[in-house]
Amino acid sequence: MTLENLQLPLATMLDLASGDMDPYALVVERRLSHMAEAYHDRAAVTAAAGEDPVIYRAYEADVPHEASQLVYRMTIIEPGRIGDEFYMTKGHHHVVDSGEFYLGTAGTGAVVMQTRSGEVRVEEMPPGRAVYVPPGWAHRSVNVGTEPFVFLAVFFGNAGHDYASIERDGFAVRVLADGDGYRVG
Numbered sequence: 333m334t335l336e337n338l339q340l341p342l343a344t345m346l347d348l349a350s351g352d353m354d355p356y357a358l359v360v361e362r363r364l365s366h367m368a369e370a371y372h373d374r375a376a377v378t379a380a381a382g383e384d385p386v387i388y389r390a391y392e393a394d395v396p397h398e399a400s401q402l403v404y405r406m407t408i409i410e411p412g413r414i415g416d417e418f419y420m421t422k423g424h425h426h427v428v429d430s431g432e433f434y435l436g437t438a439g440t441g442a443v444v445m446q447t448r449s450g451e452v453r454v455e456e457m458p459p460g461r462a463v464y465v466p467p468g469w470a471h472r473s474v475n476v477g478t479e480p481f482v483f484l485a486v487f488f489g490n491a492g493h494d495y496a497s498i499e500r501d502g503f504a505v506r507v508l509a510d511g512d513g514y515r516v517g
């Protein structure tokens with residue numbers, strides 16, 4: 333094997349507290365208008381539509397989206413709610429069923445996971461807690477705190493993002509404000 337055929341190693345600085353990455357590419361920036369249908373309180377969606385807040389963004393290292401590659405991202409979900417529902421990601425299945433590794437690094441969040449047959453699990457992701465999302469589980473992350481929720485994600489380069497089934501059917505549970513905390517309803 334010659335060096336010409338080999339990709340060079342890559343090193344990236346990750347700011348675990350803020351989610352900043354260096355070097356990075358901003359690959360996701362989702363505002364409310366990009367996912368308004370995901371929230372159940374229609375009046376609250378309408379009330380927030382004018383401001384159209386940024387709900388979350390993700391930074392990615394320069395890894396090819398190909399089989400055998402491990403893509404890694406820092407995702408930052410802002411604190412906030414639409415009605416009683418916390419800011420969250422759209423959520424997706426992988427096109428090629430494959431696992432994903434998560435590590436909470438700042439703030440207070442959780443990941444909701446759901447199989448195609450409707451089984452649901454919710455795991456909290458405080459800083460230092462790793463969650464493994466096995467193949468076949470759709471996943472959505474939620475900020476249940478008052479600070480930005482930051483996590484590292486690692487997934488296969490050929491996993492792909494399948495949003496259609498979640499856009500159509502949603503998740504069977506919602507993560508809702510409950511006093512100072514949250515409940516899964």
Ligand SMILES: O=P(O)(O)OC[C@H]1O[C@H](O)[C@H](O)[C@@H](O)[C@@H]1O
Nearest residue numbers: 360390405407421422423424485
């Ligand atoms: O793709 P979304 O459901 O909008 O979530 C935003 C991002 O969250 C995490 O970083 C996942 O690992 C990414 O694959 C995903 O793109």
Ligand SMILES: [Fe+2]
Nearest residue numbers: 426432471487
């Ligand atoms: Fe994923």
